[in-house]
Amino acid sequence: MADTVQEFVFNLTFPFTRTLGTTLSTFSSALAQGQIIGVRTGGRVIAPPLEYDPDTAADSGNDWVRVGPKGTVSTWTWVPEPTNLHPLDHAFGFAFITLDGADTPMLHLVDAGSESAMAAGMRVEAKFKAPADCVGRIDDIIAFVPAADPSPSEGAGEPFVAPEENDITEMDAFCDLQYVDNASPTTIMWAKALMEGRIIGQKCPQCDRTIVGPRGMCSVCAIELDESHIVEVPGRGVVSNFTIVTPTPYPGQTETEPFARCSILLDGADAVIAQQEILDVPVSEIRVGIHVEVVWAPENERSAADIDNRSRGSGGDIIVGWRTTGEPDEPAARYLDRMM
Amino acid sequence: MAPSENDIAIVGFAQLPPERRTNLTESDLVLRSTREVIAQVGIDKSEIGFTVSGSCDYLSGQGFSFVQNTDAYGMVPAINESHVEMDGAWAMYEAYVRLLQGDIDIAMAVGVGKNSNSDPSTLFTVEFDPYYLTPLGTDTWTLAALQARALIDSGKATERDFAEVVARNRANAKSNPFAQVKGDYSVDELLAADYVRNPLRRHDLPPTTDQAAAVILARGKRAYDLCERPAWITGIDHRIEAHLPTVRKDITTSVSTRIAAEAAGVGKGPIDVAEIHAPFSFQELILCESLGLDASTEVNPSGGALAAHSVMTVGLIRVGEAANQIIKNGKNRTLAHTTSGPCLQQNLVCVLEGDQ
Numbered sequence: 001m002a003d004t005v006q007e008f009v010f011n012l013t014f015p016f017t018r019t020l021g022t023t024l025s026t027f028s029s030a031l032a033q034g035q036i037i038g039v040r041t042g043g044r045v046i047a048p049p050l051e052y053d054p055d056t057a058a059d060s061g062n063d064w065v066r067v068g069p070k071g072t073v074s075t076w077t078w079v080p081e082p083t084n085l086h087p088l089d090h091a092f093g094f095a096f097i098t099l100d101g102a103d104t105p106m107l108h109l110v111d112a113g114s115e116s117a118m119a120a121g122m123r124v125e126a127k128f129k130a131p132a133d134c135v136g137r138i139d140d141i142i143a144f145v146p147a148a149d150p151s152p153s154e155g156a157g158e159p160f161v162a163p164e165e166n167d168i169t170e171m172d173a174f175c176d177l178q179y180v181d182n183a184s185p186t187t188i189m190w191a192k193a194l195m196e197g198r199i200i201g202q203k204c205p206q207c208d209r210t211i212v213g214p215r216g217m218c219s220v221c222a223i224e225l226d227e228s229h230i231v232e233v234p235g236r237g238v239v240s241n242f243t244i245v246t247p248t249p250y251p252g253q254t255e256t257e258p259f260a261r262c263s264i265l266l267d268g269a270d271a272v273i274a275q276q277e278i279l280d281v282p283v284s285e286i287r288v289g290i291h292v293e294v295v296w297a298p299e300n301e302r303s304a305a306d307i308d309n310r311s312r313g314s315g316g317d318i319i320v321g322w323r324t325t326g327e328p329d330e331p332a333a334r335y336l337d338r339m340m
Numbered sequence: 341m342a343p344s345e346n347d348i349a350i351v352g353f354a355q356l357p358p359e360r361r362t363n364l365t366e367s368d369l370v371l372r373s374t375r376e377v378i379a380q381v382g383i384d385k386s387e388i389g390f391t392v393s394g395s396c397d398y399l400s401g402q403g404f405s406f407v408q409n410t411d412a413y414g415m416v417p418a419i420n421e422s423h424v425e426m427d428g429a430w431a432m433y434e435a436y437v438r439l440l441q442g443d444i445d446i447a448m449a450v451g452v453g454k455n456s457n458s459d460p461s462t463l464f465t466v467e468f469d470p471y472y473l474t475p476l477g478t479d480t481w482t483l484a485a486l487q488a489r490a491l492i493d494s495g496k497a498t499e500r501d502f503a504e505v506v507a508r509n510r511a512n513a514k515s516n517p518f519a520q521v522k523g524d525y526s527v528d529e530l531l532a533a534d535y536v537r538n539p540l541r542r543h544d545l546p547p548t549t550d551q552a553a554a555v556i557l558a559r560g561k562r563a564y565d566l567c568e569r570p571a572w573i574t575g576i577d578h579r580i581e582a583h584l585p586t587v588r589k590d591i592t593t594s595v596s597t598r599i600a601a602e603a604a605g606v607g608k609g610p611i612d613v614a615e616i617h618a619p620f621s622f623q624e625l626i627l628c629e630s631l632g633l634d635a636s637t638e639v640n641p642s643g644g645a646l647a648a649h650s651v652m653t654v655g656l657i658r659v660g661e662a663a664n665q666i667i668k669n670g671k672n673r674t675l676a677h678t679t680s681g682p683c684l685q686q687n688l689v690c691v692l693e694g695d696q
Contacts, residue, residue, distance in 0.1 A: 018471070046587060054582040077482055077538050077539075077540075080534075083462050083479065085462050085477030085479075094478070094482045096586055106472070106586060107473060107478060115538060120489075139475045173475065175466060177401070177458065177462060177466070181400070181401060182361070182363050184364055184368060216365075217367070218414070222413055223375070224371060
């Protein structure tokens with residue numbers, strides 16, 4: 001059926017802020033000023049610094065050491081086709097670079113022009129962003145580039161005196177991942193039926209329970225259910241539970257006022273459909289036991305685009321919501337002990 | 341051997357056919373794999389005292405998929421259940437420890453990974469150090485390639501050695517009905533391919549696989565009710581190294597594997613077959629050395645992780661394959677290994693033995 005989406009592309013994107021703690025704050029604050037530092041612990045200089053000595057788990061302390069900006073490549077690779085998450089949009093190298101004054105390498109990019117320029121032992125130096133663009137994050141260093149002068153870095157290995165208070169104590173980060181999910185046979189069955197104005201469930205031949213929306217299995221008996229187990233259920237039922245959500249502002253949240261989301265037990269079903277919206281009852285008057293019926297979107301406005309494997313039982317843009325029928329509220333005993 | 345009540349065995353193993361792209365959900369995969377292993381050992385699901393799965397929501401991109409997956413267990417009445425955000429091999433380890441408490445006799449461990457929804461060249465950036473690695477878009481292929489280059493520069497191996505590992509595993513996989521990548525390839529043909537991350541070519545990288553697998557473990561004499569020749573777990577150990585590969589002293593060896601192998605008693609006798617989880621071809625060379633294996637051990641007759649690599653399932657399959665060598669194939673002492681994290685950060689080693 002052409003109207004049923006088979007693949008869903010979705011982006012998992014969210015910003016977040018990390019607190020840095022003393023060691024990383026010291027590193028970040030120095031980095032924003034163009035100075036790379038390490039920490040001397042257990043007789044060696046670890047750069048970039050860690051809060052703990054990886055050999056002993058002891059606090060690595062605050063014996064800060066200036067390192068770089070030049071260093072030596074110990075191992076390398078080459079990225080011929082960068083992804084959207086790589087800082088450079090042209091081919092580049094990644095390498096372990098032991099900075100002058102340090103005993104452990106750091107991982108960073110090497111913008112070497114060509115793969116053939118890469119080699120263990122090559123001397124490279126850090127190329128920073130413009131000072132105004134530096135925020136104290138590891139990518140303040142755009143990349144390392146072949147060192148014009150391979151001689152040792154000036155001042156490397158000397159102590160670094162950290163300020164009383166660090167300028168930078170937090171780090172902004174951003175998650176940006178893309179997924180392509182494909183509709184499962186059960187999701188396709190559900191979406192097709194909705195497009196035709198039908199609500200379906202699956203009836204388990206073993207326990208006789210009817211599960212709406214279909215999930216391809218009986219979650220009591222742990223057996224597969226398929227098209228042969230489909231039953232039609234009416235678009236009428238009872239609110240069996242609800243929650244009132246007071247929206248807090250976060251990226252992606254479009255609601256601003258409190259709203260209710262209800263579980264509805266459809267007549268003849270043994271599992272509720274969750275996260276449903278009642279259209280004609282104010283939030284303050286939502287209660288369990290209300291009789292409701294489905295409100296379909298007009299046929300020419302229905303879209304199954306939002307009905308994916310993640311939204312089991314969701315009506316997407318096909319079911320607008322539910323409205324009250326005006327019948328007296330149902331006694332609780334009739335809708336208790338049902339499944340999610 | 342006459343088992344004591346503290347001896348735990350693998351008594352059943354089922355895996356679904358690996359697919360590059362399934363249209364089923366993780367829950368569907370869990371249902372099919374668990375039903376199969378339960379039927380294989382001939383019990384009712386109510387006889388299982390503990391159920392544990394390994395999966396990761398980031399792979400399929402579905403938040404709380406690990407909760408939805410429990411639908412497949414049939415949890416009415418309520419069951420004793422757990423989950424690890426690790427490969428199913430670690431779920432198996434938790435089941436083993438749970439059985440040692442002595443109050444239940446049967447446990448089931450599951451691994452499931454719908455890997456095809458995400459892009460392995462970007463997904464694993466969120467797994468790494470968030471301060472020093474993630475902002476650079478550091479990807480799992482890059483970290484493996486840095487390790488591979490270090491191995492070459494150390495003189496321990498060559499790109500030809502990597503290709504030989506690939507050719508052998510793909511040839512072995514021909515006799516494995518559960519292999520996704522298999523066939524006869526010449527080393528020269530493999531070496532002619534372009535680099536994805538120098539010195540690694542596409543064939544040195546793991547395939548992308550959707551798959552699930554499940555094992556059933558039993559304690560003491562109960563094992564014989566479920567399996568004619570149980571695969572007794574006689575040693576199991578898990579070790580972890582520093583999360584930043586840059587602070588490890590030598591990434592051309594695997595210290596955690598060596599220590600885990602010693603603790604699991606690998607060297608106490610000959611190992612007939614080893615099923616090793618080497619996501620990248622060259623890591624098999626590092627692992628064989630660190631496990632202390634010699635030429636008398638047959639390595640990855642299944643084709644290993646290069647034949648199918650469903651993250652969260654592949655390690656449990658190593659356990660199942662090593663167990664089947666005892667249960668079905670008459671071997672006496674086998675080894676299963678699985679790894680997790682960048683550059684072989686974490687390693688689990690399990691020794692299995694059959695009754696002599």
